[in-house]
Amino acid sequence: QKEVEQNSGPLSVPEGAIASLNCTYSDRGSQSFFWYRQYSGKSPELIMSIYSNGDKEDGRFTAQLNKASQYVSLLIRDSQPSDSATYLCAVTRSGGSNYKLTFGKGTLLTVNP
Amino acid sequence: DTEVTQTPKHLVMGMTNKKSLKCEQHMGHRAMYWYKQKAKKPPELMFVYSYEKLSINESVPSRFSPECPNSSLLNLHLHALQPEDSALYLCASSQAISETQYFGPGTRLLVL
Numbered sequence: 001q002k003e004v005e006q007n008s009g010p011l012s013v014p015e016g017a018i019a020s021l022n023c024t025y026s027d028r029g030s031q032s033f034f035w036y037r038q039y040s041g042k043s044p045e046l047i048m049s050i051y052s053n054g055d056k057e058d059g060r061f062t063a064q065l066n067k068a069s070q071y072v073s074l075l076i077r078d079s080q081p082s083d084s085a086t087y088l089c090a091v092t093r094s095g096g097s098n099y100k101l102t103f104g105k106g107t108l109l110t111v112n113p
Numbered sequence: 114d115t116e117v118t119q120t121p122k123h124l125v126m127g128m129t130n131k132k133s134l135k136c137e138q139h140m141g142h143r144a145m146y147w148y149k150q151k152a153k154k155p156p157e158l159m160f161v162y163s164y165e166k167l168s169i170n171e172s173v174p175s176r177f178s179p180e181c182p183n184s185s186l187l188n189l190h191l192h193a194l195q196p197e198d199s200a201l202y203l204c205a206s207s208q209a210i211s212e213t214q215y216f217g218p219g220t221r222l223l224v225l
Contacts, residue, residue: 034213043203043219044156088155092211099144099169099210103155 003027006089006104014112019076021107023089026070032092033065035074038106039085047087048074079111116140117217119204125223128194134220136187136204144168144210145187147179148203150219156203162187163210194224 004025013019021035032051036044048063050056050072056063062075072091076083086106093100117138126132136145144163148156160179161169167179176198178190187204201221205214 032211032213036216041201041221043201043216046213046215049213099161099163100158101156101214105155 003102004089004091004104006087006107008105009108010110011107012110012112013079015079015081017079017111019079019083019109019111021074021076021087021089021109023072023074023104024070025072025089025091025102027091027093027102028067028070030067030070030091030093033063033072034090034092034101035061035063035072036088036090037083037085038088044088076109079109081111081113084109084111117204117206117215119202119217119220121220122218123221123223125225126191126194127225128196130194131190131192133191134189134202134204134222136189136206136217137185138206138215138217139185140206140208140215141184142206142208142215143184144207144212145181146205146207146214147177147187147189148205148216149198150201150203156216160189161210168210191222194222196224198222199224 035047050063064073088106089104090101147159150156162181180188201219204217207214
């Protein structure tokens with residue numbers, strides 16, 4: 001069973017639409033959840049972190065966490081062509097291996113002008 | 114400021130060469146990491162330093178040798194690499210070992 005799962009995409013949305021990116025994780029003891037954006041050939045850039053159930057908003061981005069369903073999502077409102085990138089979901093496990101960021105394989109998002 | 118810097122940006126080396134990758138942060142972070150990322154794959158953890166001590170080695174071959182000279186610097190010494198070691202090498206840092214990690218721009222390595 002994969003530890004962090006994401007739909008690899010590509011997810012294609014028109015400019016101005018809402019892009020919805022989803023991630024599920026297998027470890028119920030996971031404590032911290034992150035979304036990174038990675039442009040082709042570049043390094044991952046932190047977009048959002050979320051630690052408790054509910055929504056967290058930052059500008060056009062909203063992260064949603066549901067620990068009971070082991071599900072975390074990222075919504076991008078008013079999508080722009082510059083949002084086109086791979087979005088990596090990452091989870092920090094609890095306990096002895098809490099140093100380790102476990103990444104999903106990433107979802108490629110394309111925003112069409 | 115959440116800046117992690119890495120040098121060089123690009124590196125081409127032969128299988129018999131010895132080279133080093135450098136990483137620097139001035140955020141007062143006490144945990145630093147090396148990752149390897151192949152194309153279309155997520156980053157893969159290699160090493161973790163916490164308070165300048167090697168905490169984790171994720172079973173990385175000995176041709177990769179990390180070094181943490183001080184709390185701001187992290188090096189990765191490379192020797193006798195193989196072509197399959199060609200990848201983007203990423204450095205990251207965090208305030209402590211379980212905190213949010215910030216990535217540097219990476220070094221694109223090509224082994225011929």
